[in-house]
Amino acid sequence: xxxxxxxxxxxxxxxxxxxxxxxxxxxxxxxxxxxxxxxxxxxxxxxxxxxxxxxxxxxxxxxxxxxxxxxxxxxxxxxxxxxxxxxxxxxxxxxxxxxxxxxxxxxxxxxxxxxxxxxxxxxxxxxxxxxxxxxxxxxxxxxxxxxxxx
Numbered sequence: 132x133x134x135x136x137x138x139x140x141x142x143x144x145x146x147x148x149x150x151x152x153x154x155x156x157x158x159x160x161x162x163x164x165x166x167x168x169x170x171x172x173x174x175x176x177x178x179x180x181x182x183x184x185x186x187x188x189x190x191x192x193x194x195x196x197x198x199x200x201x202x203x204x205x206x207x208x209x210x211x212x213x214x215x216x217x218x219x220x221x222x223x224x225x226x227x228x229x230x231x232x233x234x235x236x237x238x239x240x241x242x243x244x245x246x247x248x249x250x251x252x253x254x255x256x257x258x259x260x261x262x263x264x265x266x267x268x269x270x271x272x273x274x275x276x277x278x279x280x281x
Contacts, residue, residue: 149203156188160196164206164220171209171217171231171240211240212269230267234274241274 142161146153163180164172172180174194181188197218200206206218211233230243252263 145203145205149199151199151203156192157196157199159184159186159188160193161200161205164200164218168220169242171211171219173215173217175215210267212271213238230269232270232272232274234277235271236273236277239274239276243270 139158142158143153146157151157159181160177163177167180170176174190174197177193177197178188178190181193197206197216201208201218204221207221209217209219209231211217211231230247232241232243233239248263248266248268252266255261255263
């Protein structure tokens with residue numbers, strides 16, 4: 132059995148566990164996210180990639196699929212303060228949501244994989260008896276390219 136076939140079988144099983152049908156439309160939406168793991172795509176951008184591939188799926192179907200994939204913890208919604216719901220693949224090996232560097236000029240979003248707040252979370256637990264289960268950190272500024280254009 133090929134690696135892709137095994138991945139499809141696992142995905143079909145995950146859909147079944149959540150009580151959803153594994154359809155071709157849902158697969159092509161997921162394919163767009165898998166093809167662009169470095170991007171934080173909105174439903175509109177997913178639709179744009181599907182149109183480029185000559186695949187016709189309604190905006191509402193894409194949105195419902197993204198919501199479903201989020202419930203299944205296949206993707207995660209991220210707020211980049213641009214007014215759009217954006218999504219990224221959920222990394223089950225990370226024990227936290229990673230942080231983002233956002234260029235305020237060109238909109239480039241880069242991921243920071245290290246957990247910069249682990250020590251702070253421990254301090255909060257010790258001082259306030261509050262266990263942090265998740266956090267979101269965004270750094271706004273200028274990327275290297277925009278800084279060099281000054």
